[in-house]
Amino acid sequence: MTLPITGRSAAEIAASVRALIERGELTPGDALPPVRQLADSLSVNRNTAVSAYRQLTQAGMVVTRGRGGTRVADRSPVAQEGFAAESVLRDVATGNPDPEHIPNPSRALAGVAGRPVLYGEPVIDRELESWASGWMRADLAPAEVRLTITSGAADAVDRLLAQALVRDDAVALEDPCFLTTIHTVRVGGYRPVPVPVDDEGMTVAGLRAALEQGVRAVICTPRAQNPTGASLGEQRASELREVLAEYPYVLVIEDDHFSMLSRTPFRSVIGPEHKRWALVRSVSKFLGPDMCLAVAASDPDTAERLAMRLTPGTTWVSHLLQRLALSLLTDESVAADIANAAQHYAERNGAFAARLSALGVPATAGDGLNLWVALPVPARDVSEQLMRRGWLARTGDEFSLGAVPTDHRLRLTVHDLSELDADRLAADIAAAVRAAGGRLVPAEVK
Structure with a gap:
């Protein structure tokens, strides 16, 4: 079937395809004409057709599959964590964590008010930064470490990917994978490249294959991998570091979501010379999902880019919440x-x-x-x-x-x-x- 795609410029061609998708004439999974065929049918330069498809890809309307061609993106929902809505089962x-084992914040709440925080102040509360510095640096090999704060681990991963990637960039994900991570990558318009997980976590061969395919970011769970529960041993972590050492500018994100609750040692895949990296630790598993806060340690350049996306306004993390988290985290009880x-x-x-x-x-x-x-x-x-x-x-x-x-x-x-x-x-x-x-x-x- 010949698609009624029209236009002389890249913008006009992209708008034509978008209209076909919005009217339902193109549905998820449908293939678009190859670039050369489209250019010939519209009597335009091949680069014009390439630019049109690039605009559609960046808008999340289509995805490119290499030899599989360009297809309309699938926007069907993915499964989410949490209770199933309206189920009688x-x-x-x-x-979810056990509500009986989430600390009661009532006593700490009374002491966190303090002075007002105004526009232009640091993104991360200075006292929390001082405490978190020891928590994060102890497990990291790179000498230069900067800290910032986000509204939970998913928010950190989303912002870290957004400051480094563009739509349709490839991201290496563990397979099977945490549902929230799948959702974050999909909504961002990135292309997931699966890396098999076995009883010891992310596999060496799988990571190497993903890097050879040109992934620009790797998301790894060093311990308590969700859903498998796998954790990296020292030998596996060392082997993964060796592979990543050949790709120092690939962004490596470690999601240590279980941190304080974990029964296994933390073993990082981030080597001392890696250039682009971040370790993310949220408090949701042990202080509760409603404590939307995570600490992100990263290289200076990544930290600066991340902080730019957290300037005072709707995107920053409340200092009241930061003070509450610090009060709880430093309480012996x-x-x-x-x-x-x-x-x-x-x-x-x-x-x-x-x-x-x-x-x-x-x-x-x-x-x-x-x-x-x-x-x-x-x-x-x-x-x-x-x-x-x-x-x-x-x-x-x-x-x-x-x-x-x-x-x-x-x-x-x-x-x-x-x-x-x-x-x-x-x-x-x-x-x-x-x-x-x-x-x-x-x-x-x-």
């Missing part, structure tokens, strides 16, 4: 609460994995809030069976970028279940596997 797919929460998550996830294994669904608990459970049958079949039993779980394909099979995986958030409910869910998962045609091998008879 017991939700074990939330990815809150530190004890965070340590107890870390133990709680580890013990509850471990206990549930043991329940599943005893019933014939082998499972191990990684680091983090969730369990990543392998099944002998498709997860969709098990999920449907669980819904009939009153449970809502997430299937692995929601986290997939396509490089690693995840269709036999469930991600479960079980740390806030009572003992009775945990027993019931484990039994229902085993029953769901049997109903879907799976074979159970209880741990004691292996």
